[in-house]
Amino acid sequence: MxxxxxxxxxTTPVRPEVLEAMLPHWTTGFGNPSSTHEIGDRAARALADARARVAAILGMRAGDVVFTSGGTEGNNLAVKGIAVAAALARGARHVVTTPIEHESVLESVAALTRLHGFEATLVDVDGTGLLDPDAVAAHLRDDTALVSIGYANNEIGTVQDVAAVAALTRARRIPLHLDAVQAAGWLPLAGTGADAITIAGHKVGALPGIGALAVRGRIPIEPLLHGGGQERGRRSGTPDVAGAVGLATALELAETExxxxxxxxxxxxxxxxxxxxxxxxxxxxxxxxxxxxxxxxxxxxxxxxxxxxxxxxxxxxxxxxxxxxxxxxxxxxxxxxxxxxxxxxxxxxxxxxxxxxxxxxxxxxxxxxxxxxxxxxxxxxxxx
Known part of the structure; x- marks a missing residue:
């Protein structure tokens, strides 16, 4: 058998169309997008095109998209970066999440409490893993820096009413981060009302090692990686152009189907x-x-x-x-x-x-x- x-x-198998789209950027189009010569310019154009394509599917602007190494880095950057920026800007040191989140969210929240003096509220879910938006609202405070929830749970598949949560956080002007790693390819990613969205390529037929975090431009975020200032200063390091092209291709195929x-x-x-x-x-x-x-x-x-x-x-x-x-x-x-x-x-x-x-x-x-x-x-x- x-x-x-x-x-x-x-993880999912890599789609042939993704490999085909990536191949030129490993060979003839191998340039560093930060270089100022023609080969670098071609890479920069390919990266910009991939960024715009990903942004369109997420319902964001191209400049909102930060390419990452995957879901774990994206969740870390969202949770720590947005929360720390809020603490620096207005002294907000409270975050809200649930006890059923992926480890990359829960451990990031734990790091905020351990290293930066944050207080965390974990809002309970019911026996099916469903979150009551009103329960989230009951825990929002003036010093809440961030609410972070999973669009769909990676173990039991429960899908949350993210639009209802987003309406509540928007009314309080509190950023909402959505871990959409499992939702990508299955649920609509645009129009959720979230301020930040994490996705990972290898869940939708792209390669492991590439992902994206989209953060609306009005939301301050502190970088985790410092260096040359790539990704508009939010994630330093030479971008993976081939990976970004592959992610955009895989997301477009998944969205079409x-x-x-x-x-x-x-x-x-x-x-x-x-x-x-x-x-x-x-x-x-x-x-x-x-x-x-x-x-x-x-x-x-x-x-x-x-x-x-x-x-x-x-x-x-x-x-x-x-x-x-x-x-x-x-x-x-x-x-x-x-x-x-x-x-x-x-x-x-x-x-x-x-x-x-x-x-x-x-x-x-x-x-x-x-x-x-x-x-x-x-x-x-x-x-x-």
Whole structure:
């Protein structure tokens, strides 16, 4: 049986069109965009074009876009950079986020409290991972420097009502940062109302090592990297022109296909979820049943080991994950599931399936593999 890869939330294969677009910028168009000769000018024009293309999809201006090394750097720059700038400008040292955010957001917030004297408020979510915008509003203060939330959760796929949150933060003139790393390619990125948006290339068919943070021009931001002043002083270092071109190409392709693929994947996902819940007695869906990413289905299987189920699935030709790839190998239960009220021992049985945009066939064979894998693991763990 060929291997079926259903861990696209961790990373996606690079699209051929992306490699084709990048190739000239590794060879004939290799110049440094900061150089003042013709070869450098060609690179600078390519970089500017990529910046404008990314900005258009994010609903931002070209000058708002900072190219980064990926989602982790983008989230660090947004959270630390915007918060520190607010502290310097008006003494604001309070940030608001949730306990289900990606580690790059939560650790950045922790660094602000540890190193810069910030106070952090983590607003609770419900059992499906959904955030109540009114709960966010209740925690906004005059000294709030930033609100940072994920558009869609990377482990359980729950999609937040970001427009409602944005309306509340805008009324208080508090910057809203949106971690849209998982949302890119699945949800509209323009018109969210966010002041800052993070994306990562390898989630949409570009290479690892390239991403972008878009920050509206009126929002002050302190850089994390200092040096030659590239990216309008917000991120020094020689830009990855080929990576930027690849990111722009991948985002445009994903945006062109987004509505059709989201509708198709939602149907296939819901049928898969229904099969697993019907055929596996211990299966429980995690995340919101409706407000979730089209390509994400995540479960717990009480009475098993999530890692054992993953190994059994791989033996049957299905590759998936237990949650965030950034926390792989940890013995700790998922902080996302625990924050959603799932007991730690049950959280450790979680398995996540994330599907490709070009999936067209029903997932009956995968559902059969899940049923067999969970039964096999449960039989071994229950003993003779």
């Amino acid at each position: 060929p291997t079926l890869y259903f861990d696209h939330a961790a 987004r509505e059709e693929s989201a509708a198709r994947l939602t149907r296939l996902r819901d049928a898969f979820i229904a099969r697993v819940l019907a055929d596996v007695p211990s299966a429980r869906l995690t995340g919101h049943p409706v407000m979730r990413l089209p390509g994400t289905a995540s479960f717990t299987f009480a009475g098993t080991s999530g890692e054992a189920v993953l190994l059994e699935l791989e033996r049957r030709g299905v590759v998936s994950s237990s949650g965030s790839a950034c926390a792989a190998g940890s013995d700790e239960p998922s902080h996302v599931l625990v924050a959603a009220g799932i007991p730690a021992d049950v959280a450790q049985t979680s398995v996540r399936f994330t599907f490709p945009h070009d999936l067209h066939e029903p997932l009956d064979a995968v559902a059969d593999a899940v049923t067999a894998a969970v039964a096999s693991v449960a039989a071994v763990q229950s003993g003779p």
